[in-house]
Amino acid sequence: MSSPKVLFGFHAVGVRLKTAPQSIVEIYYEATRRDARMRQFLDRAREAGARLIEADGERLAKLAGSHGHQGVAARVEPTKQVTSLDELLEDLEESGVKNPLLLVLDGVTDPHNLGACLRVADGAGAHAVIAPKDHAAGINATVAKVASGAAETVPYFMVTNLARTLNELKERNIWIIGTSGDADKNIYQMDLKGPVALVLGAEGDGMRQLTRKTCDELVSIPMQGAVESLNVSVASGVCLFEAVRQRIGAA
Ligand SMILES: C[S@@+](CC[C@H](N)C(=O)[O-])C[C@H]1O[C@@H](n2cnc3c(N)ncnc32)[C@H](O)[C@@H]1O
Numbered sequence: 001m002s003s004p005k006v007l008f009g010f011h012a013v014g015v016r017l018k019t020a021p022q023s024i025v026e027i028y029y030e031a032t033r034r035d036a037r038m039r040q041f042l043d044r045a046r047e048a049g050a051r052l053i054e055a056d057g058e059r060l061a062k063l064a065g066s067h068g069h070q071g072v073a074a075r076v077e078p079t080k081q082v083t084s085l086d087e088l089l090e091d092l093e094e095s096g097v098k099n100p101l102l103l104v105l106d107g108v109t110d111p112h113n114l115g116a117c118l119r120v121a122d123g124a125g126a127h128a129v130i131a132p133k134d135h136a137a138g139i140n141a142t143v144a145k146v147a148s149g150a151a152e153t154v155p156y157f158m159v160t161n162l163a164r165t166l167n168e169l170k171e172r173n174i175w176i177i178g179t180s181g182d183a184d185k186n187i188y189q190m191d192l193k194g195p196v197a198l199v200l201g202a203e204g205d206g207m208r209q210l211t212r213k214t215c216d217e218l219v220s221i222p223m224q225g226a227v228e229s230l231n232v233s234v235a236s237g238v239c240l241f242e243a244v245r246q247r248i249g250a251a
Pocket residue numbers: 179180181182199200201202203204205206207219220221222223228229230231232235
């Protein structure tokens with residue numbers, strides 16, 4: 001059995017309260033903090049039946065390590081996780097999701113960028129984020145903090161061979177759309193209502209050659225100013241929310 005882990009900050013603990021309150025072993029809160037945000041948080045925690053424990057700043061700092069805790073930390077049991085991409089896609093099919101929306105990150109190694117990508121993926125309702133095992137940041141405390149709870153809600157799969165995984169997605173009729181500033185077509189010309197995986201490249205070099213070749217389509221985000229490219233998490237947001245816009249329009 002895996003041991004409880006610690007979440008900290010209003011976002012991360014708040015998301016767990018919303019999505020899996022039964023997995024919370026106990027919540028520590030700084031009793032001297034009596035502002036509105038803390039009061040609202042404690043009301044929600046009590047409504048969810050969570051066990052609340054008063055703690056001082058020192059105890060919270062010990063639980064959260066070097067990370068900002070905002071006066072709140074929780075010991076939680078792991079939630080039931082889907083363990084593989086295949087399992088996730090089968091679950092989606094069984095629950096009638098016809099048009100999965102996936103975000104693929106080819107070489108995003110900065111934990112802040114990964115955290116921001118997970119946050120935007122959650123916001124857009126993406127079903128999973130996929131990255132190559134040997135060329136990506138893993139989930140750590142920084143990622144979880146920047147993701148503001150989304151590291152808990154969006155499955156993140158690190159795969160051994162990204163090109164092979166993209167080919168397997170194609171076999172499941174998922175359209176692979178790579179993004180690159182030099183592509184002729186642009187994201188707004190692309191039909192994103194069906195099953196799609198949006199592929200974003202690394203902070204410095206963009207997508208690797210093999211990944212690029214494996215994509216069904218390449219699209220750009222038309223830039224209007226002097227800079228050549230967007231930060232990868234911003235570009236993820238633009239692409240994912242274009243898919244959301246089209247899907248809402250089609251509903
Ligand atoms: C900072 S950019 C990398 C820039 C890199 N020099 C390149 O040539 O792709 C990180 C990733 O964000 C996405 N991106 C950023 N700006 C983009 C744009 N204008 N059009 C399409 N994708 C973009 C791409 O996936 C890119 O690989």
